[in-house]
Amino acid sequence: MHDFWVALAIIGWIGLIASISIGVAARSINMIRGMSRMESRLARLERRVDAIAAHVGLPPEPVPAGMDEVLALLADGRKIPAIKRYREVTGAGLREAKDAVDEIERHRAGA
Numbered sequence: 001m002h003d004f005w006v007a008l009a010i011i012g013w014i015g016l017i018a019s020i021s022i023g024v025a026a027r028s029i030n031m032i033r034g035m036s037r038m039e040s041r042l043a044r045l046e047r048r049v050d051a052i053a054a055h056v057g058l059p060p061e062p063v064p065a066g067m068d069e070v071l072a073l074l075a076d077g078r079k080i081p082a083i084k085r086y087r088e089v090t091g092a093g094l095r096e097a098k099d100a101v102d103e104i105e106r107h108r109a110g111a
Contacts, residue, residue: 039095064089074105 054060066089073082079101086097 039099043099070101071104071108074101074108079105 050060066085070082070086070089073079073085083094083097083101086092086101087094090097090100092100
């Protein structure tokens with residue numbers, strides 16, 4: 001009978017740990033979704049600021065040295081190396097670099 005109560009206690013602890021893990025995972029997913037929404041909002045705000053700056057005649061931001069390599073890699077169809085080089089040139093994170101290279105590609109395709 002003692003083994004039954006020990007097993008029951010162990011099952012209870014496993015259930016408690018599983019519940020806590022699921023709660024933490026759900027909060028993490030919500031936090032990631034929130035960050036994605038903030039990144040999208042920030043990108044929209046940056047485009048607006050750029051448009052206002054152009055309207056009032058402010059010069060564009062200087063292009064970092066090494067961006068010509070990023071453009072050359074994209075022209076050769078080497079997107080992943082272009083993202084890596086963009087990160088090296090700008091110090092951007094992976095997501096920011098990928099989004100920026102995607103944006104460069106869209107602008108080049110539309111030009």
